[in-house]
Amino acid sequence: MLPAWFTHNRLYDLARSGRRLTSWWGVIGIGVLIVFLSQVFAIPIVLAKLALGGMSSASSDLLPPLVSGFWLSLTLAVSFGAMIVLVWLWIRLYERRGMATIGFEPQRALFFYGRGLLVGLASFCAVVGLLAPFGFVAVEAGDPAQVGLAALGGVLLVLIPGWLIQGAAEEVLTRGWMLPTLAARYRPWVGVLISSLFFAVMHGLNPNLSVLALLNLGLYGLFAALYALREESLWGICAFHSVWNWAQxxxxxxxxxxxxxxxGMLFNLMETGPDWFTGGPFGPEGGLVTTIVLVMSMAIIWWWPATSQNPAGQPVTVDR
Incomplete structure (x- = not known):
């Protein structure tokens, strides 16, 4: 039997607070359109980078970390910021509800976000911690100007606002809008399944993708769905997603x-073990090491005490 927080959740109630719920085919179609249009917004940034930096024949890793970090952060902020705006436009103009209804209620927002940052960082450190005892990770030789304190400015600039917006945007689209909309209109498992599969498929054109990497992307979608449902909020999983990518x-x-x-990077590590375990050129997300961490994380979430923002018997009220 599924637990009550899975079958009856405040996120579903928030989705129902609008005037209408998008159908499953509309969710998929609009989702694809939002992903495509949001990336179009990155084109002017790429063109400006080529024009101002003369980067047509040079690699970004030849630039100082602060400069390359600026360009990456700007690209992430603009393209994925557009994704958030497009989701907001759809739910405001069609579903007739506000951003708070996708899990951005102000109650305990700082607590959820701060906890998400800590849990996300600890989770990826667990990935590295599993690689290290097997000797499957080593320090890679590289340009000293791109590593450590010399790269600190770029490393922080990429996190804020770049990764913070990127991680939030993907969660807004999949766990904030798709999951509760489909769960409220159909069944909770429909929302979890479709949002998780969509998340995996939207990364399907990434380079060096393997079958295990695709499986892990789907598992991450399932993990993220459980995390958001357990908190009945989107704040925590947005922070988790952002800091996971940044740490990686x-x-x-x-x-x-x-x-x-x-x-740049604070530590320059590389995988040295078999690709099926370490992830190889896709990064740790493509290996069994991440599969293990995700499965363990989902097991922990299943036993995580619920954080209900809607006591039994209380009506759901939101800012429309």
């Missing part, structure tokens, strides 16, 4: 979902 790329120097990131 700019803290430890791994690839993030198959892509190297700019802005």
């Amino acid at each position: 790329g700019n803290l430890f120097g791994f690839e993030v979902s198959g892509q190297m990131v700019s802005g």
Whole structure:
């Protein structure tokens, strides 16, 4: 039997507070359109970078971390910020509800967000901690100007606002809008399943994608759904997602979902073990090590004491 927090959740009630709920085919179609349009907003940034930096034949890793970090942070902030705006426009103009109804209620927001940052950082450190005892991680030689204190400015600039907006945007689309909308209109498992699959597929064009990497992306979607439902809020999983990506790329120097990131890194590590375990060129997200951490994390969440913002018998009121 499924627990009460899964079958009856405040996030579902918030979704029902609007005038209408988008159908499953509308959620998928509008979701695809939002993903595509949001990336279009990055084109002017790319063109400006090529024009001002002369980067047509040079790599971003030749730039000082502060400069490359600025460009990456700006690209993430603009393109994924557009994703948040597009979701907001849809729910405001079609579903007739506000941003608070996707899990951004102000109650305990700082607590949820701060906890999400800590849990996300600890979770990725657990990935590195599982690699280390097997000797599957090592320090990689590289440009000293791109690593450590010399890169600190770029590393922080990429996090704020870049990764903070990027992680939040993907959660707003999938766990904030898709999941509760489908759960409220159909069944909770429909929302969890479709939002998780959509999240995996939206990364399907990433370089170096493997079957295990695709599975892990789907598992992350399931984990994120459980996290958001357990808190009945989107704040925590937004923070988790952002700091996970930042730790992976700019803290430890791994690839993030198959892509190297700019802005430098505090530690320059590389995987040295078998790709099926370490993730290889896709980064740790493509390996069994992340599968283990995600499964363990979901088990912990299942036993995590519920944080209900809507005591039994109380009507749901939101800012429309």
